[in-house]
Amino acid sequence: MxxxxxxxxxxxxxxxxxxxxxxxxxxxxxxxxxxxxSFDDIEHYQKIIVALSETDRLMKEIDGIKIE
Structure with a gap:
């Protein structure tokens, strides 16, 4: 900024x-x-960051699943 x-x-x-x-x-x-x-803009951006971080975490978790 x-x-x-x-x-x-x-x-x-x-x-x-x-x-x-x-x-x-x-x-x-x-x-x-x-x-x-605005405050709403900042709050929205923070939610985007959480969503991206969580998506990355879930993708790594899924990649680690072994299917036999």
Whole structure:
């Protein structure tokens, strides 16, 4: 955002997560560049980060399942 306003501790897995060629965590912020974010915007972004992190965790869990 800027030197005084920023999102802290965004997990790297969420920040770098790709969906269909896009990195949603980065794209969402880029799409709102030069705009003042409302409380609802900030809350929405935090939910996006949680969803991306949880999706990554579940994908790794699924990949670890052994089918015999």
């Amino acid at each position: 800027n030197d005084k306003q920023y999102f802290d501790k965004v997990p790297q897995t969420a920040w770098e997560f790709y969906i269909g060629g896009y990195q949603p965590a980065q794209k969402w912020l880029k799409d709102r560049k030069e705009r003042t974010l």
